[in-house]
Amino acid sequence: MGRPGQPTGAAWGGPGTGWGRVPPPPREAPRPPKRVDPVPGTPFGVVHLDVPPVTSGLAVGSLVAGIASALISLLVVCLGATAGTQGAWAAGVFAVLGVLAGTAAVVAGLLGTRQIRRPASPPAVRFAGRGLAVAGISCGATGLALSLLGLGLALLLGLG
Secondary structure, eight states: OOTTSSOSSSSGGTTTTTOOOOOOOOOOOOOOOEEEEEOOSOEEEEEEOOOEEEEEEHHHHHHHHHHHHHHHHHHHHHHHHHHHHHHHHHHHHHHHHHHHHHHHHHHHHHHHHHHHSSOSTHHHTEEEOOHHHHHHHHHHHHHHHHHHHHHHHHHHHHHH
């Protein structure tokens, strides 16, 4: 049983636990309506709420693919620096993966910036994340270039 004058049960963590009352979850700050249009002939109105912007999935995917491409390109450079035919083959295999990831990052980043820049036909959803898309484009382009340079280094050292 709980203490006299205080409720028992789930709000207290169960009988006999001695835990304090769990506070309710915080309420979100109420957003003011964007506009209210009265309905003719009635005392009612239609409320249009402001919708917060949504982060673009293309921008996030671009950043993830760009970071993966940059990390793979470092592996290509390290494998290319190890002399020998085996290092050149391994660098070539990973260079293909790095080039594909870099290309995907650049394309997804460009599509993400286009999605963010262009307003939707019904202005219900706005997209955000332009910085993520730009970072994805730059990481993808860097990974693409370093993968190709690492492959060139591997071929140069492997043939020599």
